[in-house]
Amino acid sequence: xxxxxxxxxxxxxxxxxxxxxxxxxxxxxxxxxxxxxxxxxxxxxxxxxxxxxxxxxxxxxxxxxxxxxxxxxxxxxxxxxxxxxxxxxxxxxxxxxxxxxxxxxxxxxxxxxxxxxxxxxxxxxxxxxxxxxxxxxxxxxxxxxxxxxxxxxxxxxxxxxxxxxxxxxxxxxxxxxxxxxxxxxxxxxxxxxxxxxxxxxxxxxxxxxxxxxxxxxxxxxxxxxxxxxxxxxxxxxxxxxxxxxxxxxxxxxxxxxxxxxxxxxxxxxxxxxxxxxxxxxxxxxxxxxxxxxxxxxxxxxxxxxxxxxxxxxxxxxxxxxxxxxxxxxxxxxxxxxxxxxxxxxxxxxxxxxxxxxxxxxxxxxxxxxxxxxxxxxxxxxxxxxxxxxxxxxxxxxxxxxxxxxxxxxxxxxxxxxxxxxxxxxxxxxxxxxxxxxxxxxxxxxx
Numbered sequence: 076x077x078x079x080x081x082x083x084x085x086x087x088x089x090x091x092x093x094x095x096x097x098x099x100x101x102x103x104x105x106x107x108x109x110x111x112x113x114x115x116x117x118x119x120x121x122x123x124x125x126x127x128x129x130x131x132x133x134x135x136x137x138x139x140x141x142x143x144x145x146x147x148x149x150x151x152x153x154x155x156x157x158x159x160x161x162x163x164x165x166x167x168x169x170x171x172x173x174x175x176x177x178x179x180x181x182x183x184x185x186x187x188x189x190x191x192x193x194x195x196x197x198x199x200x201x202x203x204x205x206x207x208x209x210x211x212x213x214x215x216x217x218x219x220x221x222x223x224x225x226x227x228x229x230x231x232x233x234x235x236x237x238x239x240x241x242x243x244x245x246x247x248x249x250x251x252x253x254x255x256x257x258x259x260x261x262x263x264x265x266x267x268x269x270x271x272x273x274x275x276x277x278x279x280x281x282x283x284x285x286x287x288x289x290x291x292x293x294x295x296x297x298x299x300x301x302x303x304x305x306x307x308x309x310x311x312x313x314x315x316x317x318x319x320x321x322x323x324x325x326x327x328x329x330x331x332x333x334x335x336x337x338x339x340x341x342x343x344x345x346x347x348x349x350x351x352x353x354x355x356x357x358x359x360x361x362x363x364x365x366x367x368x369x370x371x372x373x374x375x376x377x378x379x380x381x382x383x384x385x386x387x388x389x390x391x392x393x394x395x396x397x398x399x400x401x402x403x404x405x406x407x408x409x410x411x412x413x414x415x416x417x418x419x420x421x422x423x424x425x426x427x428x429x430x431x432x433x434x435x436x437x438x439x440x441x442x443x444x445x446x447x448x449x450x451x452x453x454x455x456x457x458x459x460x461x462x463x464x465x466x467x468x469x470x471x472x473x474x475x476x477x478x479x480x481x482x483x484x485x486x487x488x489x490x491x492x493x494x495x496x497x498x499x500x501x502x503x504x505x506x507x508x509x510x511x512x513x514x515x516x517x518x519x520x521x
Contacts, residue, residue, distance in 0.1 A: 202253035233384030242424020275313035391421035420508035
């Protein structure tokens with residue numbers, strides 16, 4: 076019978092086979108030679124698989140432990156990485172990897188800071204306070220009305236309009252009240268530079284909006300004209316800013332229980348439709364702060380006016396308010412204040428201008444000529460309209476544009492602040508008392 080080689084596992088009890096305690100240790104090694112044992116051929120043919128000596132308590136494998144293998148594997152890995160970094164290719168790959176990690180960390184951090192800045196713009200309010208308190212005329216009735224408009228109820232779903240001619244102090248009063256409230260975003264641009272681009276820039280500035288930080292691979296794909304799973308970045312900045320404002324308005328309404336307010340935008344053609352949609356969705360309330368004239372006619376003539384809510388008019392001060400303003404805030408004597416009021420009426424801007432000219436050394440006659448200089452251009456504008464107003468006290472929109480000859484000519488007269496309109500009214504009047512005085516003199520001398 077052929078001998079079979081077998082692998083015998085280690086002994087489970089090493090102490091039993093110890094030279095000190097084993098039963099086999101009582102026999103001398105020469106008493107049982109290997110040739111006399113029944114398994115001598117097996118032991119002679121498998122020295123690599125089995126070994127038991129007098130100085131080892133337990134037979135063990137020749138393989139190394141797992142921990143030793145891990146240490147050697149790590150040393151081998153680091154060695155290969157070190158060798159790779161010493162090559163130009165490896166150095167380039169390491170640079171790209173390190174730059175990608177830094178870009179991801181920076182983009183995540185900057186976008187989180189940007190998000191916090193956008194939320195704080197609505198949470199704390201973003202309305203600049205009045206720079207010069209001397210021009211602020213607080214009227215109790217107007218103050219309460221403006222505050223109710225800038226802080227509407229949670230279920231209010233209309234946009235509002237605050238109307239007042241240039242110089243009535245409406246913007247100053249709105250800024251002063253809005254600065255004390257949260258959830259108000261105030262945007263103001265010069266009427267001479269009204270465009271979607273300029274408004275978008277001012278809106279982004281008031282909202283603390285900046286473009287989100289992009290990852291380098293997104294910028295690279297965008298440069299190659301490949302979409303990275305997002306909308307193309309060629310949208311108008313106004314659309315992007317309003318989209319972010321919509322998102323933050325939802326957060327503000329959830330936290331505060333009322334809608335934020337967007338105050339004093341002048342791009343009526345663009346924003347009136349947005350204001351209507353926002354009111355329908357209950358996202359935010361838009362308050363248009365505009366001068367009397369073409370704007371109310373333009374807004375009321377569009378279909379979006381169906382969502383127009385409150386229309387508040389801020390007019391000139393009455394006699395007592397004007398005299399109090401001149402005497403107490405401008406340190407003018409009562410007699411001079413009476414003369415100024417008789418010339419310019421209760422328009423805050425005209426009162427301040429008259430006081431400045433008097434303080435600069437101009438005599439009273441020169442102040443009157445300066446204030447009435449703009450009205451001199453009326454001679455070529457339309458004496459027929461003036462005669463109609465003098466006879467009837469007012470003129471309708473229809474007759475105003477009919478006598479003007481064209482819509483553009485009528486808009487020009489309104490833009491010159493010769494005439495003005497009343498909110499939610501079909502009537503046109505003279506813009507100011509000095510304008511009426513000058514026009515009457517021109518008509519009588521015509």
